[in-house]
């Protein structure tokens with residue numbers, strides 16, 4: 001039985017009337033740019049995150065870029081981030097002329113290892129940017145303590161973690177800024193690109209709002225050079241239609257994860273995800289296993305048309321584009337090991353029990 005890694009058409013099948021109404025409403029009042037749908041989604045995502053302010057932008061990448069700009073990051077500055085993430089987490093730092101400073105990860109969570117951050121701080125450091133990879137928050141308490149000690153800002157890359165919790169606190173609400181992505185494969189996905197920044201800081205909020213419209217305020221007066229990075233009204237309307245389902249979807253993902261955990265526990269050469277006690281709600285944007293026998297398992301998956309993906313095959317310090325940073329391949333042994341062993345399997349809400357059984361059976365046949 002073929003099992004897709006993700007099948008968005010299944011959710012469209014039951015959301016069709018709500019999504020079509022949302023789209024037609026925007027078409028009818030033709031408020032395509034920063035219409036009331038954007039303001040409404042901003043209020044909803046701020047409330048969901050437990051913060052007063054949110055700014056809708058064109059993508060998760062732009063959310064990170066604009067949040068860093070709001071922290072005044074520019075040439076000569078350093079930003080500390082995880083060595084193991086989606087490219088955008090590091091790319092945005094370089095795009096601002098700043099230097100990404102990579103820190104190795106915890107092999108259990110694949111998130112930045114807080115114990116290694118202090119050694120990476122220099123007089124040039126301005127921001128620490130933890131990534132909440134796969135839907136589990138990074139260990140934020142020690143990160144916030146370091147930020148306070150060295151007077152640094154914290155930008156949470158919460159692209160994979162909307163609605164996830166750390167000790168009962170929501171992703172994006174702990175640092176100075178939290179950044180979400182609405183890329184279609186995220187837990188809350190648009191019909192295209194979209195992103196959002198959340199914050200408690202009123203001045204930071206105002207800067208982000210200006211940065212998404214070229215640095216403008218009021219109209220045709222520019223205080224600094226910003227971007228054209230607005231969340232489309234159409235995307236916002238679709239996202240608001242989907243938002244009431246987000247909690248249920250994330251719980252369904254977590255329920256699938258518990259079944260995988262149980263059925264794949266204790267198998268030789270296979271590591272199931274480790275959920276820390278501080279991760280009071282893991283939203284499983286990905287269910288990520290690790291095995292030194294990954295190749296065998298993925299070959300079996302391909303044979304049976306079971307969807308899978310390696311997030312991520314190459315840590316940042318080994319990427320061609322970051323060669324000028326001067327890192328050596330032997331640095332960051334933990335992220336290198338993760339890159340060699342991890343693979344993610346289907347965990348989307350609408351996956352059926354039969355499909356999940358097929359995935360489990362295929363893995364078992366390879367490693368037991």
Ligand SMILES: *Cc1c(COP(=O)(O)O)cnc(C)c1O
Pocket residue numbers: 059060061062085086088089131157159160181182183193194195
């Ligand atoms: C998806 C993602 C982004 C970027 O979001 P886009 O909306 O695709 O620009 C950034 N960081 C992480 C960790 C992501 O998973």
